[in-house]
Amino acid sequence: MMNKHITVFRDDTIAPALFDKGWGNGIMINNDDDYNVLMADISAQGHQDLEDFMQSSGNDGVIVVSFGSIVKTMSKEKREMFAAVFARLRQKVVWRYPESMGEKPPGLGNNTKLISWLPQNDLLAHSKTRAFVNHAGLNGVYESLYHGVPMVCFPLFGDHPGNAARVVARGLGISLDFSTVTSDQLYKAVLHVLTNSSSRRTRARRSGCTVTSPRHSRSWPSGGKNPPSNLGECPSSRPAPGAAAEPYYRLNGAPFRSDLFSCSGDPVGLGKYKQIDSGNDMTTTKIIERIIRNRLHFEARNKAKEEKEMRAFEALQKQVKSGQKMIEESS
Secondary structure, three states: OEOOOOOOOOOOOOOOOOOEOHHHOOOOOOEOOOOOEOOOOHHHHOOHHHHHHHHOOOOOOEEEEOOOOOOOOOOHHHHHHHHHHHHOOOOEEEEEOOHHHOOOOOOOOOOEEEEOOOOHHHHHHOOOEEEEEEOOOHHHHHHHHHOOOOEEEOOOOOOHHHHHHHHHHOOOEEEOOOOOOOHHHHHHHHHHHHHOHHHHHHHHHHHHHHHHOOOOOOOOOOOOOOOOOOOOOOOOOOOOOOOOOOOEEEEOOEEEEHHHHOOOOOOOOOOOOOOOOOOOOOOHHHHHHHHHHHHHHHHHHHHHHHHHHHHHHHHHHHHHHHHHHHHHHHO
């Protein structure tokens, strides 16, 4: 199983025996037995005030803002800049704003609701949600893509830059530099993802790919249903394990037989695998011993070099002191 999904990591070569677990890496995105997206009922989870705020947005909708659970602080200048931009928008804004952020920005608009924790997946599934401002964390990217919500990404560290690059390449949103972004850039980026019709069609198509994917986390290998693929134009569509597959996949430009990666049967007995003696007697134990031996040699060499340099330094110090003494005696 892989912590990725073909709609995002479509350029990676994946054989049918491998299982995309991208939608189940702790997200467990809501879907019913017919693989349709369930619209969130936030009020049923004890967030009636949040549901009321979402409904009050009317046709303009809501923008969800969250930089993840790891980001707990933000400079005063950045907080005020974000607040000022959000205040200019027609949409309502739900901003995950932990207490560690400090006091609310002075320019915060009446359209913005600060909340220390938010049910992110449920908000992204809400019919009123129009865009998602985030840090390009993988969970948020998957959830946003699944629910067809455009993104404005601010990659911060780790896998964020790569995730943001895929969001842009797939036409799912925009990526901005958190350290240098201006209020004008942020405002234009939000308006772009809200109004761009081409991006909207791309999101709808890719969201459909994730909902109906035959590699859906509930369709295999747990048994039960294995719904037919209707990925349509999805460029990343691949056959499900056990389903009819094209005879060839491509690996680094070279074709290979997809049936060699079957999930069932003994690969040795089927003649699909055999062990070849390379003639190399290298073992894990030998590799570890070599690493330790080289490390000890490296430490001994550095110690000898340090002692040599210290002797040279001490000799130089003696020469300096001897020269100073000769000057004093001659004067």
